[in-house]
Amino acid sequence: MNVTYDDIVNAQKVQDDVIRKTSLVFSDTFSQLTGSKVYLKNEFEQKTGSFKLRGAYYKIKNLTEDEKNKGVVAASAGNHAQGIALASAMEKINCTIVMPKNASPAKIAATKGYGANVVLEGKNYDESWIKAQEIAKTTGAEIIHAFDDPQIIAAQGVIGLEIMEQLPDVDEIYVPIGGGGLAAGILIAIKTKNPNVKVIGVQSKSFPSMKNSIDSGKLETVDGGFTVADGISVKTPGKQTFEIIKNMIDEIVLIDDEEIIKAMFLLMERSKVVVEPAGAAGLAYLISKKPSSGKKVVPILCGGNVDMYLLGQIVAKGLTTMGRMMKIFILLKDKPGALKEVVDELASLSANIVEVLHDRLSSNVHAGTTGVTLSLETENQKHTDQIIQHLKEKNIDFKILV
Structure with a gap:
């Protein structure tokens, strides 16, 4: 099933009055630091602290009554889990989330807090996903992928529509990429409205799976190293997201943890907001590389869920980096x-x-x-x-x- 611009427009209508239209805020501080005119798209303002709620809600809202009666199951280490859990609670359906055994206790507690049944299985997302598929097969529950799903992609694309409404003359948009659901949806929305707007994907140097796939022309899997940006640490991109991104993306760039930590630190100190590592990726690239002098640019701050223990380290390392x-x-x-x-x-x-x-x-x-x-x-x-x-x-x- 191909995702169209009309699908995104329909997703926006369904989101109205339920999902927050997040703010787009001009930052004088980051404009001075980067040489660009920087507008921050604050997706961390969503109720679960992440853009993932958009896709989760739209997907669950479109389930048939029979599918809703059987419940849903998903695998996630954090943001997708909380989005599915809250959306399920809103629609009053049963929800099971498989999370890695080493997932953040705070994220596990938050997911349970939204009413989900949490199953701890595996050392990473891939192993949790296998368990989620087993549960779906046994129970008949609808399995909801974190990014490689047409309705998920369409709903994330609403962010692109909002940006074009809030800043019609935007020049460039910087989008964090893990599996690619966010970037794929935004690309369809933006390039349909104005193909001259550049969309740049940003990945961690430790997990350049989408960049490697685009460079080779086929899906690639990376072993992956360590990164604080667990939200974009995806070993293999989605099949559907890859097809969209390879045909529409202007560029994919890479950043390291030190650059991410610096951006997170500056966001806390200067803008008084807490953004998770994956959410700060786009801004981190702008600060470190200064690629767009004089242009109106929008880095998408796609999430704000940070483990408190990690946050303390970010402050200390940020001070050292600065x-x-x-x-x-x-x-x-x-x-x-x-x-x-x-x-x-x-x-x-x-x-x-x-x-x-x-x-x-x-x-x-x-x-x-x-x-x-x-x-x-x-x-x-x-x-x-x-x-x-x-x-x-x-x-x-x-x-x-x-």
């Missing part, structure tokens, strides 16, 4: 006043000491000495460089740990 946090190790004589001398030097340069760790027991710490690890908050990279130079001039023997 040159605003450093950790040094100093070996001092174990006598009164030795540490004070170092602290006074740091204070003279307005470095804020946020943590001090003493170590007298490690094998690299000799008797009569103490190892001190200092975590320092600085203003920026220039300030960090000044501190390093000052410590060297004072002949303070130190090692930079981070």
